[in-house]
Amino acid sequence: MTEMNVARMVAIGKPLEVGTAKIPTPGKNEVRVKVAACGLVPNSFNVVNGYTPFALPDMPYIFGLDTAGTIDAVGDDVLNLKVGDRVWIDPVFVCGTCETCRSGRGVCPFATMRGYMGTSPQSKEIINQWRDGGFAEFTLAPADKIALIPDTLDYLTASRLGYIGTSYNGLMTAEFTPGQTLLINGVTGTLGMAAVAIALGLGATKILGIGRNKDRLEIVKQLAPHRIEILSTEDDVDPTGWVNAHTNGAGVDVFYDCLGVGGDANSTNDLIKTVKPSGRTALAAGGAVGDITQTYSEAMAQSAPILGTGFPTRPQMYNLLKLIESGVVDFSFLTHKTFTLDNVNDALAYVGDRPGGNITVSVLPNGPLV
Numbered sequence: 001m002t003e004m005n006v007a008r009m010v011a012i013g014k015p016l017e018v019g020t021a022k023i024p025t026p027g028k029n030e031v032r033v034k035v036a037a038c039g040l041v042p043n044s045f046n047v048v049n050g051y052t053p054f055a056l057p058d059m060p061y062i063f064g065l066d067t068a069g070t071i072d073a074v075g076d077d078v079l080n081l082k083v084g085d086r087v088w089i090d091p092v093f094v095c096g097t098c099e100t101c102r103s104g105r106g107v108c109p110f111a112t113m114r115g116y117m118g119t120s121p122q123s124k125e126i127i128n129q130w131r132d133g134g135f136a137e138f139t140l141a142p143a144d145k146i147a148l149i150p151d152t153l154d155y156l157t158a159s160r161l162g163y164i165g166t167s168y169n170g171l172m173t174a175e176f177t178p179g180q181t182l183l184i185n186g187v188t189g190t191l192g193m194a195a196v197a198i199a200l201g202l203g204a205t206k207i208l209g210i211g212r213n214k215d216r217l218e219i220v221k222q223l224a225p226h227r228i229e230i231l232s233t234e235d236d237v238d239p240t241g242w243v244n245a246h247t248n249g250a251g252v253d254v255f256y257d258c259l260g261v262g263g264d265a266n267s268t269n270d271l272i273k274t275v276k277p278s279g280r281t282a283l284a285a286g287g288a289v290g291d292i293t294q295t296y297s298e299a300m301a302q303s304a305p306i307l308g309t310g311f312p313t314r315p316q317m318y319n320l321l322k323l324i325e326s327g328v329v330d331f332s333f334l335t336h337k338t339f340t341l342d343n344v345n346d347a348l349a350y351v352g353d354r355p356g357g358n359i360t361v362s363v364l365p366n367g368p369l370v
Contacts, residue, residue, distance in 0.1 A: 004137035005365065007344045008060040012050040015345045016063055016135070024140045026075035031143055033087060036369060037338070037362040038134030039066035039159035041190045042260060045352030047117050052286075055118030057131035064363070065091050065116040067134030068149065068158035078143045088161045090145040091115060092311045093130050107310060119310070135344060137365045147317050150325035155369060156336040159362045160190070161320075164331070165312030166284060167194035168320045170256050171202070173309045174280040178203025180253035183243060185271055187230070188216035191258035191284055193357030194331075198320075200224050201329035208246055210239055210271075216356045223333060239267065243274040251276040258284040260354070265290030272306065281306045334360050341365045 004023045007016045026032045044065065046052045067089045071081060081087075094101050094108035101108050112123040115133010132139065149158050170191075176182065182199050186192045187209030199207055200223065207228045211217050217230040231242050243252060255275050257268045265288040272281050272292065283306065292306065312320065323329040337359055339347035344363050351361045 005341050006062045006137070007064075007135035007341055007363070009048060009056075009063045010060045012048070012056070016048065016348070017060070018342055018344065021062070021136065023138050026073050026078075026140055028076045029078060029143050030075040030140050031071050031078060031081055031087075031146060032073040033067065033069040033089060033139055033141060034072040035067055035134050035136060035139055035365045036069040036155040037159035037364055038064040038068075039162075040347055040351045040361040040363065041066075041160070041163055042351055042354045044116075045348050048348060049352075052117065054286075055112075055121055055123045055127060057112075057127045061115065062132035062134075062136050062139075063115055064133030064135035065113055066159050066162040067091070067115075067139060068155045068161070071146075072138070075143075081143055081146055081148075085146075086149050086151070086155075088147045088149050088158050088317075089134070089139070089141045090147060090311075090314065090317065091133065091162060093126060093145075095126055107308075113311070135341065135363055135365060137341075147314075147321060149321060152325055152327075153321070156338065156360050156362050157331050157334055160194075160334075160360050161317070162311060163190050164194040164198075165317050165320055166310060167191050167256070167258070168198055169312040169316055170258070170282040170284050170309040171195060171198055171254065172316055173307050174254045174256065174282040176202065176204075176254045179205055181206045181208070181247060183208045183210070183252040183255045183271065183274065184258065185210050185255070185268060186258040186260065186263065186285065187211045187220055188213055188357055189258060189260055189354070190357045192256075193220065195256050195258065196220055196223060196228070197331055197333070198323075198329050200227065201323060206246070208243055208252065213356070216358070219333075219356070219358050233267075240270050240274050243271065247274075251279065253279050255279070255281040256284065257281065257288075259288045260285065263288040265292060268292060272304075275302070275304045277302050277304060279304045282309045283307065284309050334358060336360045336362065338362050338364050338368070340367060
């Protein structure tokens with residue numbers, strides 16, 4: 001067999017095209033992965049339809065961000081990885097030479113996510129170096145982009161690791177620690193429900209979750225009924241007053257904001273005021289619309305940093321996988337919806353309807369898992 005099936009993005013707003021490509025051969029310091037599952041989230045629908053402001057690779061390109069599978073070939077000079085290893089591929093690529101990369105502080109201005117999108121206009125500089133993603137029967141990856149996944153983690157959950165890791169990054173950036181109170185805006189979505197599971201495992205004493213859909217909010221509540229309080233934005237309740245009431249006026253230690261694309265940043269701006277002095281806000285809603293404002297005196301008095309967050313670092317993903325392997329962080333509540341490669345556009349339509357953060361949506365390029 002010399003060819004494989006793939007699904008390519010050919011134009012913004014157009015269906016992905018299913019076709020064939022040559023099966024790649026790993027080069028030096030590369031591995032080839034037989035793809036078991038590649039995940040989709042609501043933002044995938046936004047990317048394909050041009051609803052995000054981010055740079056895209058030159059088209060056509062093989063789409064697919066969160067890829068899990070099994071190594072089936074290893075190139076020269078690869079150490080500590082072998083055929084048969086169960087893996088997740090880190091899709092984030094950086095330039096490696098800018099001031100940020102050399103200092104190890106901050107986010108590379110050229111950063112890009114293979115098979116998906118860039119993170120800034122400058123991403124165009126490197127976005128085509130590794131543009132093809134996981135909607136293929138096989139894909140290549142540099143050995144240093146491979147994370148070994150434990151046998152206790154199924155491929156369908158692993159195909160959401162990038163977004164699970166994004167919430168882990170958010171909580172770590174906000175210096176969340178056991179015994180703290182966490183507020184999540186957008187709690188019923190992919191990032192929000194991941195943050196709930198992680199925070200419960202890390203010892204949150206109280207989680208306040210704000211979302212819209214009441215049925216999905218109830219699913220969140222049932223993860224830990226005595227530690228989670230929920231509020232629907234459809235209720236006639238002031239969210240800031242609700243937070244203050246549930247914290248006896250003290251406010252929250254950490255606020256994680258993960259609204260979806262098009263979310264109203266005005267609600268974020270209001271909720272920031274519920275963070276304790278010296279608490280922290282972590283922003284993960286790259287497509288939210290609006291401004292966050294503070295007066296000079298407010299910023300001084302609160303001394304509560306507002307921090308941008310993104311995909312997990314390699315050490316963070318290593319630690320997260322250890323927490324999942326041990327059962328400290330539990331994602332067994334997730335349910336799974338799968339699609340074959342031939343039905344990839346049905347998968348995009350399904351995830352575009354925002355089924356909720358408790359449902360993973362995965363494309364299986366090699367067919368049903370056994």
